[in-house]
Amino acid sequence: MQNQQYPLIIISGPSGAGEDSIIGGLKELLPIERVVTTTTREMRPSESAGNPYYFISKEKFKEGIAEGRFFEYAEEYNDNFYGVTFEEIKRVKNSGRIGIWKIEYKGVMLAKKLMPEIAAIFIIAPLDILEKRIRRRSWVSDEYVQERMEYTKKWLEHTDIYDYTVVNEDGKLAETIREVKRIIEKELSKNLELTNN
Secondary structure (H helix, E strand, O other), X not given: OXXXXXXXXXXXXXXXXXXXXXXXXXXXXXXXXXXXXXXXXOOOOOOEEOEEEEEOOHHHHHHHHHOOOEXXXXXXXXXXXXXXXXXXXXXXXOOOXXXXXXXXXXXXXXXXXXXXXXXXXXXXOOHHHHHHHHHOOOOOOHXXXXXXXXXXXXXXXXXXXXXXXXXXXXXXXXXXXXXXXXXXXXXXXXXXXXXXX
């Protein structure tokens, strides 16, 4: 297994779907390396450089775009940029671990164009559950919740871009993590067969 080239796996879903909790659970079960997105949004109190993002200014981000450093990027609903650099993809691919890439649907579309072999897992929950989870965050405003729910509705128009869909129901996180783990192991088996042929 040591010489195996591990695949990149996309885990994607709207706010409140629980991707971060799922990825946190997977870390206990699988050797994973997370692709870290670069963003221009403000760092929150619980965050730090590289966790969960690389935080840079809009000027620096635009310089990176002009210099062709980004594998993919998008300007989001909050007027901030989010993107992943070629350097970050290379770092994760060379890590000797399973690459997990949390990315929104526009990024999935582009990643699929550039790397058709990449598997994408869509994490979702009923809309009322998503809203309830977003409202649990201490810093959110009604306006923020409204923005996120509108964005989620747009997201749901593009579910056909995903290879797998997993519903993360309330109180069933452990089951959801196990289901995502099974999908990743299936993709690992496929990847191993391709490597050996």
